[in-house]
Amino acid sequence: MRIPTTPQRSRMMSGIRGKNTLPERTLRSLLFARGFRYRVHVRKLPGSPDLVFPKYRAVVFVHGCFWHRHEGCHYTTTPRANEEFWQQKFQGNVARDKRHVETLRSLGWRVAIVWECAMRRSAQETARLVEDWLHGNEESLMIGQSVSASNGT
Helix, strand or coil: CCCCCHHHHHHHHHCCCCCCCHHHHHHHHHHHHCCCCCECCCCCCCCCCCEEEHHHCEEEEEECHHHHCCCCCCCCCCCCCCHHHHHHHHHHHHHHHHHHHHHHHHCCCEEEEEEHHHHHHHHHHHHHHHHHHHHCCCCEEEECCCCCEECCC
């Protein structure tokens, strides 16, 4: 495997989307087909959640394992070039995510985090878990690699 040059890496990284990613669009489609209606990327809420379900006072973030540092996931790699930069970048992302979740909870929102790897493994099962969570009363949900739900983030 060739290591990309700095301009190549820059071009590759600039093409990575922050919104409307494939895992996010897939989850939206599956939940819509199950009868759920939602708003997307509500900028008035901390972190502009990917999916907002006002009826359930719930939000869902669909996190990429690489950018949001899904602990223990094999998609969570660190580029070897300029490691210090990447470590700072990732630490900032994780800290920002934590602040957004805490703020949303303090505002009375329920928060779910769906990791990219869960969508890769079984999008249908992930959508079912989100559906069950929306109908339940748990405050938080995290769906990761094993496609198992766990309370807390």
